[in-house]
Amino acid sequence: MKTYLLASLTLLLVCCYVGIVGITFAADSDAGEMEMLVFPEKYKPMAVNNGGMISGMVKFEGDKPEMKMLEVTKDVEVCGVTEKYDESVVVGEDNALKNTIVYLIDITEGKDFDKDAKLEIDQKGCKFTPHVQIVPVGTRLTMLNTDRVNHNVHIFSNINTPVNKQQTKNRRKMPLAGVKKAEGPVSVKCDIHGWMSAWIAYVPHPYFAVTNEKGEFTLEDVPAGEYKLGYWHEACGTNSASPVTVTVEAGGTVTQEFTLKLK
Amino acid sequence: MKIRTIALLFILFGTLVLVSLMYAQNAPEASERGKEVYENSCAHCHGVEGRGDGSAAENLLPRPRDFTRGLYKIRSTETGQLPTDQDLFDIITEGMPGSSMPGWETALSANDRWEVVAYIKTFHAGFKENENPPKQITLEGKIPYSEQSVETGKELYVELGCVECHGNVGRGDGTSAPTLTDSWGFQTWPANLTQGWTFRGGFDTEDIFKRFIGGIAGSPMPAFEGDSFLNFGLTTEESKRLIELENKDEMTEAEEEESGQFYEKMDAAVDIALTIKEGGEVSADDIQTYNDAMKIVYEKSWHLTNYVKSLMPEKRPEAAIGNNVLRSQYVQGALPALDAAAWETFEAGYFPLVGQVVIEPRQFNPTIDGVHVKSFYNDTEVAFLFVWDDRTHTTGDETDETTGKPLEDALAVQFPVKVPQGPTAPKPYFLWGGRLPVYLWHWKASTPEQVTELTAKGINNAETQEAQGELQVQSTYADGQYKLWVKRALKTEDKKDLQLEPGVFVPIAFSAWDGSNGDVDTKRTMTSWYAFTLEPVPSSRRFVYPPIIAILSVGLLFGLRAFVQRRNTEDV
Numbered sequence: 001m002k003t004y005l006l007a008s009l010t011l012l013l014v015c016c017y018v019g020i021v022g023i024t025f026a027a028d029s030d031a032g033e034m035e036m037l038v039f040p041e042k043y044k045p046m047a048v049n050n051g052g053m054i055s056g057m058v059k060f061e062g063d064k065p066e067m068k069m070l071e072v073t074k075d076v077e078v079c080g081v082t083e084k085y086d087e088s089v090v091v092g093e094d095n096a097l098k099n100t101i102v103y104l105i106d107i108t109e110g111k112d113f114d115k116d117a118k119l120e121i122d123q124k125g126c127k128f129t130p131h132v133q134i135v136p137v138g139t140r141l142t143m144l145n146t147d148r149v150n151h152n153v154h155i156f157s158n159i160n161t162p163v164n165k166q167q168t169k170n171r172r173k174m175p176l177a178g179v180k181k182a183e184g185p186v187s188v189k190c191d192i193h194g195w196m197s198a199w200i201a202y203v204p205h206p207y208f209a210v211t212n213e214k215g216e217f218t219l220e221d222v223p224a225g226e227y228k229l230g231y232w233h234e235a236c237g238t239n240s241a242s243p244v245t246v247t248v249e250a251g252g253t254v255t256q257e258f259t260l261k262l263k
Numbered sequence: 264m265k266i267r268t269i270a271l272l273f274i275l276f277g278t279l280v281l282v283s284l285m286y287a288q289n290a291p292e293a294s295e296r297g298k299e300v301y302e303n304s305c306a307h308c309h310g311v312e313g314r315g316d317g318s319a320a321e322n323l324l325p326r327p328r329d330f331t332r333g334l335y336k337i338r339s340t341e342t343g344q345l346p347t348d349q350d351l352f353d354i355i356t357e358g359m360p361g362s363s364m365p366g367w368e369t370a371l372s373a374n375d376r377w378e379v380v381a382y383i384k385t386f387h388a389g390f391k392e393n394e395n396p397p398k399q400i401t402l403e404g405k406i407p408y409s410e411q412s413v414e415t416g417k418e419l420y421v422e423l424g425c426v427e428c429h430g431n432v433g434r435g436d437g438t439s440a441p442t443l444t445d446s447w448g449f450q451t452w453p454a455n456l457t458q459g460w461t462f463r464g465g466f467d468t469e470d471i472f473k474r475f476i477g478g479i480a481g482s483p484m485p486a487f488e489g490d491s492f493l494n495f496g497l498t499t500e501e502s503k504r505l506i507e508l509e510n511k512d513e514m515t516e517a518e519e520e521e522s523g524q525f526y527e528k529m530d531a532a533v534d535i536a537l538t539i540k541e542g543g544e545v546s547a548d549d550i551q552t553y554n555d556a557m558k559i560v561y562e563k564s565w566h567l568t569n570y571v572k573s574l575m576p577e578k579r580p581e582a583a584i585g586n587n588v589l590r591s592q593y594v595q596g597a598l599p600a601l602d603a604a605a606w607e608t609f610e611a612g613y614f615p616l617v618g619q620v621v622i623e624p625r626q627f628n629p630t631i632d633g634v635h636v637k638s639f640y641n642d643t644e645v646a647f648l649f650v651w652d653d654r655t656h657t658t659g660d661e662t663d664e665t666t667g668k669p670l671e672d673a674l675a676v677q678f679p680v681k682v683p684q685g686p687t688a689p690k691p692y693f694l695w696g697g698r699l700p701v702y703l704w705h706w707k708a709s710t711p712e713q714v715t716e717l718t719a720k721g722i723n724n725a726e727t728q729e730a731q732g733e734l735q736v737q738s739t740y741a742d743g744q745y746k747l748w749v750k751r752a753l754k755t756e757d758k759k760d761l762q763l764e765p766g767v768f769v770p771i772a773f774s775a776w777d778g779s780n781g782d783v784d785t786k787r788t789m790t791s792w793y794a795f796t797l798e799p800v801p802s803s804r805r806f807v808y809p810p811i812i813a814i815l816s817v818g819l820l821f822g823l824r825a826f827v828q829r830r831n832t833e834d835v
Contacts, residue, residue, distance in 0.1 A: 074438050140537065150424030152485045156446060158332060161343035164478055164485040168424050170493055175533060177540040191483030192427045194442030 035238045038105045038230060039182040043205040045112035051221035052248035054104075054229065056256040058215045060097040060236075065089050065262075070195040072126070075149045079126030084195055087131045088235045089262070096215030097233065097260055099132045101185070104207040104219065105228040105243055111221045113139070113206045120144055121188070121198060123151050123167075128188060128198035132234075134208045135200055138178040143167055145174070151190045155200060159183040164191075185232065199234060224250040236260035297382030300375045305383075308363065313386030315447070323363045324628035326449050333387035334446055334481035337464035342478045342486030344397040345389055351380045354464075361461035363627075400476045402469055404558070406565035408572065416570025419563055422493055428453035428483065433574040436654040436743025441779060446481040453484075455652055455743070456571050458632050460579035472568045476561075489536045489560060496532025496556045497525060532556045582793075583612030583636070589771070589795035591638035591645060598639050598646040601737040601748035606648055611635035612795065614773055616788035621694060622722055624665070629788040630654065630780040634674070634773050640797050645763060646750040649674060656740045657778030659709040670778035672708040674747060677701050677772040678761040680718065690770050693791045695719040702761045704734065706747055708778070711738045714749055718759045722785050730757045753797075766799040 068086040072079045090098040104110075113136045122129045122144040135141050143153050148169040153176070155163040160179040167174045185199040201208065209217040228243040239258075246254045291297075302311060308327035310316040315329030328335070337354050338346040355376050358366030367376060384390040406412055420426065420433075428443065430436035433456030445451045459466030464474060478486030489495055494502040505525045508518055535549045536556070545553070583589045589612030599605035615633040618626035635650040651674065659669030679691050680702045691699035696719050703717040703725065714734045719725035735750040753763040763769065774789040776782035 073442060138541070150427055152424075152483070154483065154485070162334070162480065163343070164480075164483070165342075166424055166485045166487060166491045168422065168491070168493065170422075171490075174490065175537060177537045180542075191443055191485075192424070192439045194439070194444070 035232065035240070037101065037103065037182075037184060037201055037203070037232055037238070038240050039204050040106055040108050042108060044109045045205075046109050048111045048221045048223050050250045051111070051223055052250060053218065053220050053253045054222055054227075054246055054248060054256060055216070055218040055253065056102075056258070058097045058100040058102065058211045058217065058231065058233075058258045058260060059095045060089070060091045060215075061095075061259045061261040064091045064095065072195070074193055075126065078147050078149050079193060082125050082127075084125075084127060087197070090131075090213075092213045092215065094215075096211075096213065097236075098211055098213055098215065099130075099233065100211040100215070100217070100236075100258070100260065101132060101134070101201060101232040102209050102211065102217040102219070102258070103203075103230055103232075104205075104222070105230040105240070107205055107207050107222075107227055110223050111206055118142075121200075123147065123190070123196070126151075126190075126193045126196060128190075128196055130198070130210065132185065132199045132201070132210045134210060135179075135202050136206070137180065137182055137202055137204050140175045140178050141200070143174045143176065145169070145171055150192055151196075152192055154189045154191055156187045156189070157183060157202075158186070160186075160202065185234070201232075222248045224248055224252075229256060231258055231260070233260055235262055237263045291377060291381050293381040293385045294378055296375070297378035297380075300371065300379050301382045304367070304371065305379065313383065322627045324449060325362045325445070325451060326447065327363070328481075329447060330383050330386035332446070332481070333389045336479045336481060337474075338397075338477055338480070339399050339473055340397040340477060341400055342476075342480075342488060344477075345387075345393065347397055347399065348377075348380050348384075351383060352376055355379060357465070359463040360465075361463055400473050401561070402472065404561055404565070405468070405472075406562060406569065408468070408569050412566045412569040413573045414570075415563075416566040416568070416573075419567045420570055423487060423491065423567070425567075429456055430654075430743050432742045433457050433571065434652050434654065434743030440654050443483045445483070451482055452630060452654060455632070455654070456574045457652070458579075459572075459575035461632060466572075466575065468568055468572055471571050472564060475564055475568060475571075487564065489557065490533045492560050492563060494525075494529060495536075495560065496529040496552070498555075499559065501525060501528070579615075580611075580613035580633075580635075582615055583795075584793060587612060588768075589636055589638065589793070590798040591640045591647075591795065592798060593765070593800045594639050594641055596641065598641055598644055598750060601648070601739065601746060605639070606637055609637065611637045611648075611650065612793075614790050614793055616773065616775055616790055619694075619774075619785055619787050619789050622785045624784070624786045626780075626782060626786045626788060628780070630777045631775045631788045634775065634790075636795075638795065638797075640753065640763075640765075644750055644752055645797065646748065647676070649676070649747040649749070650744065651775060652744050653740075653775075653777050654743050655777070655779040657708060659707075659778065661778075663781065663783045666783055668783050669709070670781065670783055671776070672745065672778050673776040673782075674706045674745070675717075675774040676704040676749075677774065678703075679770050680759060680761060682761070682767055682769050690792055692721075693772055694789075695722040695725060695774075697721055700759075702759065704749060706736070706738070706749075708740070708745075711740075712736050716757075716760070728757065728759055730759075733757065733760070763797060765797040768794045768796045771795050 070084040070086055072084055092098060119135055119139060119141045121133055121141065124146055145151055145167050150169050151167045153163060153165050153167055159181050160183050163176060179202045182202055182204040184201040188198040188200055190196040207219050209219055211217045226245060226247045229246045230239055230243045232238045244256060246256060248254055306317055308317040308319045308323065309330065313330035315327045317327060320327050333345055335346040338350050340346055356366060356368045358364050426437055427439045428437040435453040435455035437453060440453050443451050443453065454462055464470050476486065476488050478484055494505060497505060505522060508514060508522045514522065532552060535545055535553045538545050539553060581587045613633055613635055616629060616631050618629040620627060631651055631653055637648045639646050653672055657670060657672050659671035661670050662668060663670050680700045683690050691697060691701045695701055700718050700720050703719055705715045705717050714736045716728040716731060717725045718728055733751055733755055737748040739746045770792045771794060772790050772792050774787050776787045
C-alpha cells in the first residue's frame with residue numbers, strides 16, 4: 001500500500017516537473033517568434049572596384065495560396081476603387097515569391113548607399129506601395145498621400161522611436177525623420193484604414209534586395225569574399241539560424257535559389 | 264548694502280534650488296522592496312516579468328500594460344519619449360478610469376509606490392540607456408477657454424481628421440472605430456469625448472492637451488506635433504493666402520510663384536523640425552524659425568483642447584438617487600413625441616451601467632457608460648425617453664459563436680410587477696427577478712419600432728407576455744447615440760403589467776447590450792434597482808385653502824381683540 005502511494009506521488013511529481021519544463025519551453029518559443037534581420041556590428045563604406053554580383057530567385061514551396069481579399073470598410077469611394085488583397089504571401093508565375101528580403105548578413109566593408117535614391121512609400125488607393133521597403137539608417141523616408149483622405153502612419157519600431165503620425169488629406173508628401181539604429185523589419189499600419197499593412201527594414205549597409213514579382217533579387221558591387229546570405233519573409237520567416245554561404249569572385253556572378261515554405 | 268542684498272538673494276535662491284532638488288521627484292534605485300510590492304500588488308495582472316500577462320490579464324480589456332516595450336499611454340512627455348518617474352507615480356497613485364487599473368493611493372504608501380516605479384523601469388532597457396531625461400511637453404501659452412477658441416478648435420477637429428475615429432460630435436463612433444487595435448493586437452475603442460470621466464489619464468484641459476501633443480503610445484492615437492498641422496511653417500496670414508490661392512480655378516504666373524514660395528518655406532520648416540528630431544546641427548536662425556512655427560502649432564492645439572473640453576460636462580453626472588431621483592413631469596394634454604423640444608427643458612436622470620459579472624457569461628469590459636432618462640405623464644399615459652451612447656449601430660448581422668444568437672444592440676427597462684408597499688418591503692432580485700417577478704420592456708436595434716413586454720423570474724427565465732402592443736415606440740441612432748421613446752397607458756388590463764399612479768416611488772433598473780462588444784444574453788451591462796416617481800400634480804386647492812385659513816385667522820384675532828377690549832371696558 002505504502003509503495004503504491006509513494007509510486008503515485010513520484011509519478012505526480014514527475015508530471016509536475018514535465019509540465020513546468022514544457023511551459024517554460026513554450027514561453028521561450030513564444031519569445032523567439034519575431035524573426036528579424038541580422039546586422040553586422042560595424043560597417044565601413046569604401047570604394048568597390050570590380051565587385052561581384054549575387055542574384056537569383058526565391059520560390060514558394062507548395063500550392064500557390066489564394067490571396068485573401070480584404071474588406072474595404074472605410075472611404076470606399078477612394079479606397080474601394082481597386083480590390084485589396086492580403087499581401088503577406090504574394091506568389092507569382094512559376095511559384096515566384098515576391099517581397100522577400102535577400103541580404104548579406106556578415107558584410108563589414110563595401111559600397112556606400114546610393115545617396116540619390118528616392119525613398120518613398122505611397123499610400124495611393126489606401127494601400128502601401130511597396131509592401132516591403134528598405135530604408136538606410138539616418139535616411140528620411142517620405143510618405144506619399146495623393147488620394148486626399150486622412151491617413152495615420154504608424155510604425156511599430158521597438159529599438160528606434162515608434163512613429164504614429166497623422167498625415168492629413170492635404171499633406172501630399174510627409175518626410176519622416178531618419179532613424180538612429182538598424183532594426184527590423186518593423187510593421188507599418190494605418191489605423192484609420194485597418195487593412196493597410198507594410199514592412200520597413202532600417203539597414204546599416206546597402207546589400208539588401210527585395211524580390212520582385214518574378215521572385216528575383218540582385219545584390220551588386222559585392223567585394224570579393226565569402227559571405228553569409230540571408231533571407232526574410234513575413235510569412236515564411238528567416239534562415240538566420242542556418243544561412244547559405246556564398247563565395248563572390250571579383251567581377252563574377254553567383255546564383256542562388258531559395259525555396260521557402262510557410263512557418 | 265546693495266551687495267548684501269544681492270548676496271542674501273543669492274543664498275535664498277541657492278537654498279530654494281537645493282530644497283527643490285532634494286524634493287525632485289525621481290524614483291530610487293530598484294530595490295528588493297520594489298520587487299516585493301510589485302509581485303504582491305501588480306504581478307497578478309502585469310505578470311512577474313512585466314509582460315502584461317499575469318493570471319488575471321486574459322479577462323481584462325484594455326489589457327494590463329506590457330512594461331517590456333516601454334510604451335506608456337499616459338505621459339507628460341513628447342511623442343516617442345518614455346514617461347517621467349512622476350508620470351508613472353501619478354498613474355499608480357490615481358489609477359486609470361475606464362480600465363481595471365485601480366488607484367493605489369490608500370493601498371500603498373507613497374514610499375512603496377516610488378519603489379514600484381523604480382522596479383517597473385527595470386523591465387524596459389530604454390530607461391537605463393537613455394542619458395537625457397525625457398523631453399516634457401511645454402504647457403506654456405495656454406489659451407483660456409472661450410467660445411471663439413472652441414469654434415477654432417472645432418474646425419481643427421475636422422481638419423486634423425479626429426472625426427475618423429472619434430466621430431462627428433466626439434462619441435467615439437468614427438468610421439474607423441470598429442477596426443482599431445492596440446500595439447499588441449487587441450481590440451481598442453477610441454475615447455468617447457463627451458464622457459471625460461472615462462479618460463485614462465484624466466480630463467483636465469492640460470491632460471487632454473498632453474494626450475493630443477504626445478499621443479497615446481501603444482494605442483492607435485497618433486501624436487499631433489509640428490508638421491501634422493496644415494501649412495506648418497507659415498504664419499496665419501500666409502496660410503490663409505495659400506488656401507485662397509489653392510482654391511482658385513486657375514493661378515496666374517505670379518500666383519504660381521507665390522504659392523511655390525510658400526511651399527519652399529514649409530519644406531524648409533519641416534526640414535528643420537526633422538533635423539532637430541534627428542539630433543542634427545541647426546543654426547540659431549533655424550531654431551527661431553522652428554519656434555515660430557511651433558508657437559502656431561501649440562496655439563492650435565490649445566484651441567482643439569478647448570473644443571474637446573466643450574463636448575463634455577465638467578464632471579460625471581450624479582446618479583439618479585436622492586435629490587436626483589427620476590421624476591416624471593405632469594403635462595396636460597398630449598405627451599411630447601421623440602423629437603419634441605419639451606424634452607430639452609429639464610435634466611435627465613442618469614443611471615450608470617456596470618458589467619454583469621454575477622452569472623456566466625459575464626461582461627468584464629463594458630462599453631456602455633450609462634442611460635439618461637426623462638419622462639412626462641398626463642392623466643392617462645406616461646412617456647419615457649431613454650438616451651445612451653454606443654459607438655456602433657449593430658443590428659444582428661453577426662452571430663455570437665457560443666450561443667449562435669445574433670449580436671445586436673438592445674436595452675431592457677425593468678420594473679417590479681407589483682410596487683413594493685413601503686420602503687422596507689422586498690423588491691424582486693435585481694437580476695431580472697426571482698421569487699418575485701419583474702416586468703420588462705425589451706427593445707432591440709433590429710426592430711427599432713418595437714418593444715416586447717416580458718415577465719421574468721430570473722436572468723435566464725423570461726417569458727414574452729401574451730398581450731403585446733400596449734406600447735408605442737420610436738427610436739433613432741445618430742452620431743453614436745441611441746434615443747428610445749416609449750409611451751404606455753398608466754393603467755392596463757394586463758395583470759402582468761405594472762400599474763402606475765402619481766406620487767408612488769417605483770423601482771426601475773436597466774440592462775443594455777452593445778452587440779459589437781460581444782454582448783448577448785447575460786453578457787451585458789446593467790444597473791441595480793433605482794426608483795422613479797410620477798411627480799404628483801400640485802393640487803389647485805393650494806390657491807383656495809391658504810387664503811381661507813389666513814382670512815379665518817385674521818378674523819379670529821380681530822374677534823379675540825374685540826372680545827378682550829369689551830371685557831376690559833366691562834371690568835372698568
